[in-house]
Amino acid sequence: MQTTLKSSISFSGTGLHSGRRVQVTVHPASAEYGIWFRRTDLEGARALIPARWDAVVPCRLCTKLANARAEVATVEHLMAALAGCGIHNALIEIDGPELPVMDGSAQPFVEGFLSRGLRRLAAPARVLRILEPVEVIDGDARASLSPADTLEIEFEIDFADGAIGHQRKALNMANGSFVRELCDSRTFCRSADVDAMRANGLALGGTLRNAVVVDGERVLSPGGLRHADEPVRHKMLDALGDLALAGAPILGRYRGERAGHALTNRLLRAVFARPGAFRLETCSPAMADRLPGAGLAAADLRAVA
Incomplete structure (x- = not known):
């Protein structure tokens, strides 16, 4: 429901x-x-x-x-x-x-x-089932959706800064996985980029308390990382938020490689431009059990120091 x-x-x-x-x-x-x-x-x-x-x-x-x-x-x-x-x-x-x-x-x-x-509520939920692979590419960045029975998110990033480096993670998002594994992961940036962002009117509210800032091998934010791979987890968090703009939970496998918000939105536009690539379905009880919030409890929330 x-x-x-x-x-x-x-x-x-x-x-x-x-x-x-x-x-x-x-x-x-x-x-x-x-x-x-x-x-x-x-x-x-x-x-x-x-x-x-x-x-x-x-x-x-x-x-x-x-x-x-x-x-x-x-x-x-x-x-x-x-x-x-x-x-x-x-x-x-x-x-x-x-x-x-x-x-x-x-x-x-x-x-x-x-x-x-x-x-x-007294109305059945609907899901957006991906029926065939769709991919968008921009230089060395790419994002894709392909058929799956749950929402799966896989992401890969690669940064020169040793504090981030190459990271890859994949998760099945069913049954509270987002809350347990991803929701506490913070946005991040490189120290070298902060001045450039502010010169362009961006990151004016950013601090070491609301973002992970790295400089080479060092994490400048107090307390360090919440997870060793917090940056890629945050990219997965972002991807879930951008995919939520589809208007219904997605049954499909998302893969992002160096992808950002704009590319994930381009991916959704590419999906909706191809009627054969998706189907809107009424959610059965079995489907409902595979959605991100199914069976979620307060105990699923990770404690963050």
């Missing part, structure tokens, strides 16, 4: 790129509502923005959604938390143009959602 939150929950913090303080409230919503953002600092219909692949607009280093007059940026961590917790319907009110970065991961959102609990 479709789900929503049992009650509303609010989060506040600073936008990673804008540096602006912002408050977000995630409200329960009815069946078939889907996920929508509403800018509370704007009026009328222009304030509503769908959390959907075809509302994504070009943006460096994050995922931005927009309508004709409004936008909301850095939605990927919140979208990953919604997808990873199995939440299908929600209205997200926000009083600015960018989501708060929190600690750089999706864990604060997951903690909030689990504290409220989920409510089942």
Whole structure:
């Protein structure tokens, strides 16, 4: 069945790129509502923005959604938390143009959602089943979706900095795997890139407390890494959030190699441009048991020091 939150929950913090303080409230919503953002600092219909692949607009280093007059940026961590917790319907009110970065991961959102609990709705959930392989390539970066009976995510990265290096990880996302394995992994960057990003109006709210910053072999952020392979885990987190913009849980195998937000969105556009590549199905009980939030419990949340 479709789900929503049992009650509303609010989060506040600073936008990673804008540096602006912002408050977000995630409200329960009815069946078939889907996920929508509403800018509370704007009026009328222009304030509503769908959390959907075809509302994504070009943006460096994050995922931005927009309508004709409004936008909301850095939605990927919140979208990953919604997808990873199995939440299908929600209205997200926000009083600015960018989501708060929190600690750089999706864990604060997951903690909030689990504290409220989920409510089942009187409508069957639907899944997007991948029927044939689809791949997009940009230089040495590539992303693909191929048929599978669950959502599987595999990612590979390769950085010159020894603190990151070459990392590869694959996970079946069923039954709370996202919450146990990925949700606490933080966004990361190279120290050498920070000044360039800020010169271009990016990362204005970034600190060593809400991002993993590396310099060669060193991790500059206090406490070091939460996982030895935290960077690739975060890329998988991002991928789940970007795939959630498909509008339904995906049954398929995603593989990313040096891929980013823009390439994953290009992949979704390529899938939807090929009607034979996918099928929207009513979710059977057996399918429901294989979705990311199935059987999730608060105990699945990893403790982070």
